[in-house]
Ligand code: ADP
């Protein structure tokens with residue numbers, strides 16, 4: 462066991478439902494191991510401003526069911542600089558933080574790696590609705606976000622069918638198409654456009670709409686990933702080319718909020734607890750993941766060098782099922 466006395470925890474980058482469950486698990490696992498816990502508010506930005514609070518078991522009461530992050534989150538330009546990272550490590554030392562859990566995405570892990578290089582023991586926990594972290598099949602928040610998007614698309618579908626319209630619905634995901642593909646399947650969309658596969662052949666979409674109208678489809682749902690964007694322009698062009706009324710809906714930040722699903726609460730709790738256990742065992746510069754049915758951990762640089770792609774079978778299946 463390492464001689465760790467105080468654990469710090471921060472959330473960084475975009476918030477994600479389930480981050481609070483992870484914070485709760487970090488705090489209470491650390492307390493169960495006889496450690497002190499400090500919460501760093503507003504990510505690396507708060508670290509540089511020494512926005513640091515003592516946390517006890519009651520600090521994380523009544524949060525497991527809440528979306529967002531009680532520690533707030535931010536993006537820090539200053540921490541991208543070497544001077545900022547030196548200052549961050551110094552502040553950790555000043556507050557006796559000898560183990561730090563960073564809950565966030567790839568960018569946040571890069572920051573954690575920089576602190577580890579400067580002697581601060583760090584472990585990352587994957588928190589992003591985008592599911593775009595290569596070393597893990599699960600990221601905190603994806604399950605809640607994709608369910609929120611799915612429910613929203615079901616509602617758009619009702620009105621789309623009633624009016625016999627084409628609906629282009631844009632979902633989040635930055636450059637990744639996981640939310641779009643899962644909704645494409647779960648909502649039975651006629652088309653799903655994701656950056657990983659889209660060839661920008663709008664004529665194919667138009668031909669598909671005309672074809673589907675001929676075989677009796679009452680609506681045409683297109684799930685469009687944020688990385689492709691231009692949903693309003695697409696709706697206008699499709700309406701002009703097909704004569705079918707078209708409307709665009711951008712679901713937006715609704716996908717980032719709300720009470721986390723059971724999956725997000727359970728996985729986030731497990732990952733927060735594992736991060737503390739790793740620090741107690743003397744680990745540093747690691748990222749927790751979930752792969753092939755097991756919780757795993759990787760060296761941060763190794764994790765950041767990995768790549769992943771949407772499942773080709775699921776993508777092809779999605780198209781086949783929309784007949
Ligand atoms: P995410 O963690 O969701 O990928 P960002 O990419 O916005 O979100 O990163 C969150 C924060 O992590 C940034 O604002 C910055 O403070 C820090 N960060 C990102 N990349 C680096 C880097 N290369 N070196 C140091 N810190 C970084």
Ligand code: F6P
Nearest residue numbers: 475589590591633634635687717
């Ligand atoms: O990474 C999560 C995410 O919601 C992405 O899906 C989206 O591209 C981005 O963050 C939006 O960021 P902001 O909240 O800064 O607009």
